[in-house]
Amino acid sequence: MTHGSPMEASLQAALDALSDPIRRCIVRELAGAPDWALPCGTFKELPVAKSTLSHHFTVLRNVGLLEQRDEGARRFNRLRREEFDARFPGLLALVLSEP
Amino acid sequence: MTHGSPMEASLQAALDALSDPIRRCIVRELAGAPDWALPCGTFKELPVAKSTLSHHFTVLRNVGLLEQRDEGARRFNRLRREEFDARFPGLLALVLSEP
DNA sequence: ACGAGTGTTCGACAGACGTCGAACAGGGCG
DNA sequence: CGCCCTGTTCGACGTCTGTCGAACACTCGT
Numbered sequence: 001m002t003h004g005s006p007m008e009a010s011l012q013a014a015l016d017a018l019s020d021p022i023r024r025c026i027v028r029e030l031a032g033a034p035d036w037a038l039p040c041g042t043f044k045e046l047p048v049a050k051s052t053l054s055h056h057f058t059v060l061r062n063v064g065l066l067e068q069r070d071e072g073a074r075r076f077n078r079l080r081r082e083e084f085d086a087r088f089p090g091l092l093a094l095v096l097s098e099p
Numbered sequence: 100m101t102h103g104s105p106m107e108a109s110l111q112a113a114l115d116a117l118s119d120p121i122r123r124c125i126v127r128e129l130a131g132a133p134d135w136a137l138p139c140g141t142f143k144e145l146p147v148a149k150s151t152l153s154h155h156f157t158v159l160r161n162v163g164l165l166e167q168r169d170e171g172a173r174r175f176n177r178l179r180r181e182e183f184d185a186r187f188p189g190l191l192a193l194v195l196s197e198p
Numbered sequence: 199a200c201g202a203g204t205g206t207t208c209g210a211c212a213g214a215c216g217t218c219g220a221a222c223a224g225g226g227c228g
Numbered sequence: 229c230g231c232c233c234t235g236t237t238c239g240a241c242g243t244c245t246g247t248c249g250a251a252c253a254c255t256c257g258t
Contacts, residue, residue, distance in 0.1 A: 001236095011197050012120060019114040020216080041234060049218050054236055056216090073225040073234050090189020098110050100206095119246080140204060148248050153206055155246090172204050172255040 006064030006080060006087040014088050017063040022046055023056050024095050027065065030079045031096050039074035065092075105163030105179060105186040113187050116162040121145055122155050123194050126164065129178045130195050138173035164191075 018024060025046060030038060043053060057077070060066040064087070067078045085092050117123060124145060129137060142152060156176070159165040163186070166177045184191050 011123075011193060012118070015114055015118040019111070019118045021111060022216090024110075039234080048216085050235070051219075051237080052217055058236090070235095075235065088193055091193060094110060094187055094190060121246085138204080147246085149205070150207080150249075151247055157206090169205095174205065 001068060001070075002062070003067060004062040004064045006084045009063045009087065011088070013063045014091060017059050017065065018091070018095055020056070020059075022048060022052075023060055024098060026056060026060065027079065027092070027095055028098065030066075030077055031081070031092075035078040036069065036076045039071075039076050041074065100160070100167060102166060103161040103163045105183040108162050108186065110187070112162045113164075113190060116158050116164065117190070117194055119155070119158075121147060121151075122159055123197060125155060125159065126178065126191070126194055127197065129165075129176055130180070130191075134177040135168065135175045138170075138175050140173065 018027070026043060029043065040053065040057060044050075046053065048056075057066065057068070061068055064080060065084050067080055069076050069078070081092060117126070125142060128142065139152065139156060143149075145152065147155075156165065156167070160167055163179060164183050166179055168175050168177070180191060
């Protein structure tokens, strides 16, 4: 489980990551909860298989949008809001403003 | 040749449009010149066929990033900066800040 | 009127990527 | 230990889309 830094991420990678609607759903849900509140299993409502979900988490983590931490069997998530916004000003706000 | 309005464009469409590197090149070059200064043929340096280029212009026009106007045989372009920035604050600036 | 230049449209192709199921690894609890 | 739960990995499949060339439409000089 390798974490990418938002500072080293390219705009290409950021746009690729956020151009998927499911990944934007993940980001929005994460933004609506406190840090480290939601394990990956929280997102079962999304209409994709768990293997697909795992793939999406990897993409978000690589681009530096997500930080993950294992606690027992569960993997908790945190949105790296400040760091990501410092690298790509306004981009995260755009996603969070989506209905 | 139908123009889409930035106000009616979805974030999905905007991200799809800007996630292509060639389209971002077009946008950046357009931003570096006055309005209506550049016809489509100006972008021959880009490593794609002219039919591909035409396709990219259509995508940018549909999402409301581009306004086009025929003048004789040539088709001139204008970036809809204000309108697009009003709909997606910061997104265009992000593209223009790219190297 | 002819040819050169500009741009679009069409069909076909190839690569990228989102998707899935099955198999696997590890933790916690009876 | 045995079972359930959580999450990852792997290979395969389908679709979307960027790409091209050829053909077409149109304007402008000569």
